[in-house]
Amino acid sequence: MDDHMDDRSTDEYRAAELAGFLLPGQQALIHERGWLKMLAPRAAGGAELPLPDVVRLEEELAAQDGSLGWVVTLCAGAGWFAGFLPPAVARDIVGTPRVCLAGSGAATGYADLDGDSAVITGRWDYASGAPMATHFTLNAVLREQGTVLCDDAGQPRIRAFVVPAAHVTLEPSWHTIGMRASASQAYRIDGARVPLSHGFTIDAAHATAQGPLYRFPFMALAYVTLAANLLGMATHFIALAEPLIATRRRHGGDVTLLDVPAVASLLADVRDALARDRAAFYAALDKAWERVAAHAAADEDTLRTVSLRLVDTCRQAVDGLYPYCGLRAARADAAINRVWRDFHTATQHTLLLPA
Template identity: 35%
Template sequence: MNRAAQLWSKNEIDCIRERAIHMEKNGTVDDQFLDWIRDRGLFKMFVPEQLGGRMADLPEALRIFEESAWIDGSFGWTVTIGAGGGFFVPFMEPGVCQSLFSEPAAVIAGSGYPSGRATAVEGGYRVSGTWKYCSGARHATMFTANALIEGASDDAESADASPVMRAFTFMPDQVQIESDWDAFGLKATDSHTIRVEQAFVPAERTFSLVEPYGAYQHPTYRYPFPAFAAATFAAVALGIGRHFLDEAERMAAGSRDAWHAVKPERVAFTEQLIAEGRCAYEEAARKFMFHVDMSWRELKELGTVTEESEREVSLQARAAAQSIRAAVDSIFPYMGMGAIMEHSMLNHIWRDLHTACQHTSLVSFQ
């Protein structure tokens, strides 16, 4: 991918990477690095400037996500998930947006899965539910989650009508965080389960992704959400994969003499695999960003993204993730016993990549 404008100094990159294994053990990104993210406005990348946001075009944001994930997987995932919540701004009541997003530290954690139940009451709703995998739970200033409204349906005349789903915004004091994120990768993302019990949510703090208010206008807000989500996660996977290739090159260079003494052919064989992996990364990133850029031009010129372009972006996002994962897996077995140790950087990166690629947006079911 073409590199985003350099956001991080070499000293900052080295600092984050030096702390990566410690952050993994602690299960969270260091507060110092969260402050760096906030200071650069990355959690507010899709928040309008009038709310103190950065309001980036999607292609620019994807390059930043890739760059952040290249530094460290959990760090990049934290940036990406935190930024992604800004996509909800145009669908939220403008006065609520002003209240919730104007503070510099504003960031959403939550879930799109409708595993909650809501009951209409005077002035709003009572909501109960449990939502898994809410990345950034410990530093979120607000939480959003989907719930089904009891007694409501999209067609009151039909017995087969679907229940109405709506998104609800909770304040931190309404949410219980269950520290249950025990995946083998992306460990420092605070991707825990959240629970609410009979939390009152005013009607104005609810929203639907098919009902924009129109107060905030930007092309990113008109981008189809499934393709938006797939593209952001693909950028993370590509960044982690690029970091793996860099680390594999470093390890191979440091082991060259030892490998040559025992098995001379191993050096050229492994270096060739890494070179092929680099080519796979470049090709996957090129094709992915080509279709993203094309869809972005289409959006700006026509005011919409065609269904064909939307499908192609989602397809290329999945293909990019699968390609870099396959390239990494072709190299990993040849990196020696050190690579299987959890404390090694290469192992850390490998696990992060496989965890990121497990997201349903990057898995093809066809």
């Protein structure tokens, strides 16, 4: 870890997992470093960092702890939406003390239009970082006088909104084997009235902030930030696996598994494959960023391809090495077991399904 991080103990991450949320000290570190504002517009009080720098930091955080990296990634990603809000609204939200935006992309609620406001009702799943959120983002189907509004193709019109946490009721629905401290709870809104100015469209043509960050394609941003998290977790797993493999002995012999040529070759191949695909991933990201900064289009297909290839390589690395780690890796209180559980929980994100 570089100077972005301090040395958080394994015990602290284990305590956060048992608590089911990031601990106050971990939350304080996140706010102190300004990580949740790193994609928000500079004009609104954010850092507006170059995306390649953000993705590399997110990899680093996930290599420290899966839940930490995931919460920072998802909540900073929601902070990026400030670049599509009216500037005054964006400044008000980003300027909130200890601001944290959590949310869901599923359109599982309704926004009933009423003059210059919308009345929002619904339930949304998987809002990572929910307990520390000051605001929630969501997608809702638009209605007027009870009738669903449709676009020219006859499909329901969907609008994104940001809603203060005071209007939100959390539901303790996050009962997974891993990523427990991400606290990706469901949330409910029962008839909250919000100004239409809190609605936004996630599209470069509708960006209200200048700069390449807000011209970068949303889906491409989602792929690269999620893939970086899986890369960080896989890297952490390999670092914990090697000493276990080095001390575990073959049945009936004195030779350690690391001295078995096939196992040593497997470990070397895993490292080589991960380094190769990581390099290709960042080369594609850096090139895409340069193109967007020059007002050209990013190659979204390539970014999706390299992201999914990297995630697949991470899966092969973790699943390939796990059988050689022994029962110590199967203990629920072992750091490597937590990383294994976090990794396999995170891979269930819909965008990360094998191509």
